[in-house]
Every structure is written in C-alpha cells, then in structure tokens.
C-alpha cells in the first residue's frame with residue numbers, strides 16, 4: 432500500500448483555462464483553480480478579513496527615531512547589550528528565512544483568497560527584515576554590525592535552532608511531499624507563534640525601564656504583524672484538518688515539534704537573558720514559554736501538554752499595548768481578529 436504521506440504535491444498552475452473556480456469545489460490544497468484571482472467568489476470568509484487587517488498595519492521603520500537609543504545602548508549593562516545584539520541576530524535570521532519561505536507555502540495553495548494573504552505575509556516579513564537591519568545599522572556601532580548579523584557562526588545554541596527550522600523548510604523544497612509540507616506548516620506556526628516571544632519581552636522590559644524606546648516601538652509594530660501571522664496560520668491549519676490533513680501530519684508529530692521548539696526557546700533565552708537582566712529570569716522565561724506554547728496548542732484545538740503556568744509578563748504585554756500618539760494598539764488589533772475565530776467549526780487534531 433502506498434504511503435499517503437509520501438504523495439508528491441503539485442504547485443498551483445500559472446494558468447489553467449479549463450479550471451473550475453466554484454468555491455464548493457475549492458479547498459486550501461485541492462481544487463481545480465484557473466488561478467484567476469476572482470476575489471468576489473470566496474470560500475474562506477476569514478481570508479479577506481485577514482487581508483484587510485494586515486494591509487491596515489502598514490508601517491515604515493524609518494518613521495521611528497532611534498537617536499535616543501544610540502545613547503541608551505551605551506548605558507546598557509554588558510549583559511543587556513549582549514542580549515540586545517544576540518536577540519536582534521536571531522530575529523533578523525528568522526525573518527530572512529520567512530521572507531524566502533512563505534512563497535514556497537503559497538505555491539501549493541488553491542484558494543486565491545488565502546494566497547493573497549500569504550503574499551502580504553511575505554511582504555511584511557521583508558519589512559521586518561529591513562527593520563531589523565535599520566535598527567542594527569542605527570544603534571549598533573559599525574565594527575560590531577557584522578558580528579550581529581552572523582552571531583550564529585559563533586554560538587552553537589543559536590546555530591542549532593536556526594538550522595532546525597531552516598532544515599525543515601529545505602527538506603520540503605527538495606522533497607515536496609504532503610508529510611514534509613505539514614512539517615513546514617507546523618514549523619512556520621511555531622516560528623510565528625513561539626520562537627521570538629521571550630526576545631520581544633526583553634525589548635519591552637528595557638522600555639519599561641525607559642531604555643531603548645525606539646527599538647521597542649519597532650518591535651511593537653512587528654509584534655502587531657506577527658499576531659496576524661499566528662491567526663492566519665491558525666485558520667489555515669484548522670481548515671486543513673477539514674481536508675483530512677491529519678493523515679499527513681499526525682498529532683504526535685505536532686506535539687514532538689512543539690516540544691523541540693519549547694526546549695530550544697527556553698535554552699536560548701536562558702543563555703541570552705538568564706538571570707542577569709533586571710525584571711527577567713530563568714523561571715519567568717520557562718513559565719512564559721510554557722504559557723505561550725499551551726496557548727498555541729489550544730488555538731489549534733489541541734490539548735495543552737505543557738505545565739500550566741501563569742503569564743509572568745502581563746505587565747510587559749501591557750507595555751506593548753501602551754496607547755498614546757504614534758503607539759500601536761496591539762490589543763485592539765487582537766480583539767478584532769480573534770472575534771471571528773469562532774467562525775471555524777473545525778476543532779482540529781483532537782477530532783480523531
């Protein structure tokens with residue numbers, strides 16, 4: 432018997448004149464699309480809402496003034512400065528590979544209302560990559576910039592986690608099976624939903640002490656975009672379970688990938704932030720990672736398998752939402768997008 436998980440996938444055609452764009456015959460990964468983006472005929476109601484939410488987030492990093500950050504950077508403790516550099520290094524790596532890989536996911540999607548969301552997703556990752564570059568070039572002294580971009584060359588823990596996710600993406604490029612696609616989707620969801628959240632909190636923590644406010648403003652903008660990416664893939668994955676995607680990607684595999692990601696996030700954050708940064712410590716890192724991971728599992732309709740810990744950074748998340756001129760209202764945004772979460776009738780992997 433042939434293994435369905437090894438089935439090779441076919442990318443969407445450029446033009447398929449004999450196709451049928453009837454939404455009733457459309458899935459995320461199946462269907463006979465002409466590949467004309469007739470966006471008046473849609474199946475996934477959440478997709479155009481996501482599109483509008485993402486487009487409304489448009490921002491440009493250069494509007495954020497980093498002059499004071501250049502001064503603050505000199506006043507940071509050695510540990511804070513090193514954490515600042517290394518977290519930026521990790522972030523610029525992640526968004527570089529996201530910019531490259533989102534189109535690889537999109538190439539197989541048969542619903543144009545989702546494909547255009549993924550185009551905006553990729554373009555936002557390009558803005559993020561460029562913003563990290565803008566931050567590094569503005570704040571970090573010239574002689575250290577190369578070191579920041581290539582920190583993974585000298586840090587085995589950073590290298591290992593960068594390589595882990597890059598290898599998952601690469602494996603699908605070389606062998607485009609349904610199974611490998613599933614791993615890419617979960618890897619992507621973990622990257623968007625779990626990988627850099629302790630790092631974001633580090634920047635909000637500095638901002639709570641009146642340090643590096645410009646950097647924190649850029650992170651707020653990015654954070655707001657990242658919410659949309661998590662929710663986009665939450666919908667994507669939930670609707671795929673409706674297409675019986677569970678046979679390609681068993682629940683055990685999802686849990687295994689979550690466990691690896693949690694372990695890597697905790698190890699990296701404990702090394703970079705550890706107990707040397709005022710307001711954060713190894714315990715809060717551990718708790719926050721478990722808290723986020725359980726939330727991400729629940730969003731997919733899966734059992735939260737990690738220890739049940741309270742969110743230790745509620746006060747920092749409030750800083751992420753601080754109102755006022757020019758600030759981003761992430762809460763407002765999240766309320767807007769989660770309000771249509773309920774629209775999905777599919778419970779996820781736990782159905783089987």
Ligand SMILES: [Fe+2]
Nearest residue numbers: 526555556559
């Ligand atoms: Fe990003």
Ligand SMILES: [Fe+2]
Nearest residue numbers: 529623657660
């Ligand atoms: Fe993202």
